[in-house]
Amino acid sequence: MSSDREIATGLSELVLGARPEGRTALSARWIVAHADGRHRLLRDGEIVIEGADVVYVGPRFPGEVARRIDLGDMLVSPGFIDLDALSDLDTTLLTVDYGPGWATGRVWPRSYVDRGPYEMYSPEELAFQKRYAFSQLLRNGITTALPIASLFYREWAETVAEFDAAATAAGDLGLRVWLGPAYRSGGMVCEAPGVLEPVFDEARGLRGLEDAIGFAGRISGKYEGLVQAMLAPDRVETCTLPLLKRTMAASAEMGLPVRLHMAQGKMERRTVQRLHGATAPQWLARHGLLHERLIAPHAVEAEPEDLDLYARHGVTIAHCPLVYARGGELLRSFRRCRDLGIRIGMGTDTAPPDMVLNMAVALMMGRLAEGDEQGLATSEVFDAATIGGAEALGRSDLGRLQAGSKADIAIFDLGDSGFVPTVDPVQSLIFGATGRVTRAVFVDGRLSMRDGDVPGFDVHEARRQAQRQFEGLVAKYPERTWGHPAVKDMFPPTYPFADS
Secondary structure: OOOHHHHHHHHHHOOOOOOOOOOEEEEEEEEEEEEOOOOEEEEEEEEEEEEEEEEEEEEEOOOOOOEEEEOOEEEEOOOEEEEEEOOOOOOOHHHHOOHHHHOOOOEEEEHHHHHHOOOOOHHHHHHHHHHHHHHHHHHOOEEEEEOOOOOOOOOOOOOHHHHHHHHHHHHHHEEEEEEEEEEOOOEEEEEEEOOEEEEOHHHHHHHHHHHHHHHHHHHHOOOOOOOEEEEEEEEEHHHHHHHHHHHHHHHHOOOOOOEOOOOOHHHHHHHHHHHHHOHHHHHHHHOOOOOOOOOEEEOOOHHHHHHHHHHHHHOOEOOOHHHHHHOOOOOOHHHHHHHOOOOOOOOOOOOOOHHHHHHHHOOOOHHHHOOOHHHHOOHHHHHHHHHHHHHHHOOOOOOOOOOOOOOOOEEEOOOOOOOOOOOOHHHHHHOOOHHHHHEEEEEEOEEEEEEEEOOOOOHHHHHHHHHHHHHHOOHHHHHHHOOOOOOOHHOOOOOOOOOO
């Protein structure tokens, strides 16, 4: 096998942001290949890419190639598919050790609604945070993403203009995305401490949906197919029945996936029960609105009947274990959902967008939920992060490495000095590492990330800009929080500051 210096030299021959000309053969200690309908480990194998596609996976390729790159002690894997990929600066970090949400800016107070909600970011800042988030996804081995962002700091919903900018960012950086501006018919308002009421403007929600449908028709297939469309009604408790009916009809007409957050929280459960006399999945099923194109994060509040409905109608759960484990919640359980035949994909939904860490947390929480290691297999969480997401999107050419699949590839450094000895490469990746050992990423055959760098984007300066932008947002939190407390009272430090 090659030395570290030779590995770096081999990858550095390729132009960042471009597809290599001619056939490129990548050999490595381990490859997660795909054959006979499942992932299989290939030791000391080779994968050959040409253009946007994989043309060969196996032992040394017998045909001619333009170049051979020996990656050494690496794991070559299908790129991860993130069904709930954070595409803004992570305000959920302000919910973990602080709360309740009505007291920390997560629910608009009546005073803020009456004065008129407004955009707390400029159009330039909205565009920047998409580009920044996309770069972080690539740096963590994520090659396909369905972006998600918070609407708490928005005037109402997401705009077509920012998603045009998101499409440009994905095309520039080389990330495969399904895009659609989030829309809603209502929102929760804090009328008094702890008193939360839904307020609706159905006409506004329907206008947002029509804008999203127009965007979908215009954007699908852009950037050589890297950009596709989805429909993204925000949260089920903010949606009216006419909005959801029109959404699902458009999904059927246009063949678009729909992502709708439901069975995800106690506030949602109470609100939907009060409004509709049922849980959200039961309410949608009553009106024939569950289907195989529906992706539903996060199912941590799903009743057994809800899960049965998901199984019966082919709904995919987008499992985001890390963001829930931080608050002491979990899916109950991954094993039960799989035994019911429910399709499960993975999402990150927080910063950092570390799919490797999310798989580790999923594995631990899945086993805790069942009480032993039989609760979840390592292969099942890896399948969810790859094949499960591809199936949710109806794409048999994603989430796997075999001849004819798209060349969406993540390369992980198993020789990293922080690793324990490797027994099994996939187990070692999940048990002993994070996404920070992602060495390179190809998307659609294009080298989209190498050694932390992405094309045309200074990730180090961007990190400083992101911090400044986030601090500017947090400074505005008192304006949209009940009682308008000071920031220092809303988000106190872990320990008191020492006297200087």
